[in-house]
Amino acid sequence: MGVLTRVWRRLGRSRRGVSSVELLQRAERLRREGRFEDGAALVSDALKLDPRSVLGQLLAGYFHAALRNADGARAAFRTVLSLDPEHPRAMLGLARIAFEHGEMGPAQELLERAVRVYPDFPEAIALLEATRAVGAAPPAAAGSASVTARLAQIARPDGARECLFLGADGAVVFAHPATATRDALGAHLARVATLGGATLARAGLGPLRRACIVANPGTTFLVADGRHVLALTLGPDVAAAAGERQAADLWARFTAAAAA
């Protein structure tokens, strides 16, 4: 690299005369249009010119996250915090990734820090409330062995592929079939119920009553009341009304048996 090139780059300009700031502005525009690959490429060019750009590293984190590259996003957000330890948006970015990985403690800590630094931060506050709700969910009732035995006696709908009855904290009270992944599935479904409830509440619609999740192997119907969650998985082509009716019937019998 020649002396002039080195000086030019120190001024934050590429060989074509485009500054890192201009590249980042273009990348921002592409982000608003959903062109994440193209935007990420521009950010990469900008960071070659100015590796210590906080905005560049932050945008790199956003683009990695948008492209579902959690490792890349985490590295970029950490770089932002190494340059600006109080950057609330980098904390939010890291908290999201921690949440996605089920690391509720670190997620809550990062969000609390972000809100301390920047109290008027609605996204962080909303996510902090959801994170606390996941951690604060009441545990399943004690004496669950006898409850499990009672629930096992209740007939499940024809065509039921899977049935879980959970505490709001995700603890499995009853599972059929009793797969090796039932605890992980229970935790996941409880987080879905909590996040679904938080989203509804944030939209001003009230607490979660029921849900339906359509996936290619089956459709899962949830019923929830803040203390328990029922997840009933039926075939992928079941009509929503029929599935909801079967889940509601089973919920009534399960909650009655659990309370007995």
Next chain:
Amino acid sequence: MSTGAPAVPPGNAPTRAAAVRSILGELARISGVRGGLLIASDGFVIASSLPADVAVEPLAALATTLGRELELGTGKLNRGMVSSAYFVADEGTVFVGPSPMGFVLLLADRAADVAAIRGDFRRALDTLQMAWRAGDHTGGRL
């Protein structure tokens, strides 16, 4: 969501962005739908047609986290891919589904026909995917 954006700019072939916005505009016009969001997987709001009384950013943060939980949870547990989901409360329903850009969220009011919207929503998500892929093949860019 930009409901007024033309699908075909004058003198040009339809762009991918115009096609996507047109599909989202159609969704927002379904009876009982109060509005919607197109959100990137990092929580960034690309388009919104939510009513003014709904705070967009916190709702987008939660919807994205919910979308990612659905996406990652089913993936990690080897349960296929989620194509759509809805969550019902006393005062209305939230629909969430994956899109090529991230996630789409719809808010429906209490009187909405959830089954009908579910069908329209799933068809719109399929059309979004096709529009996105068509853009790749024809060189159409956002």
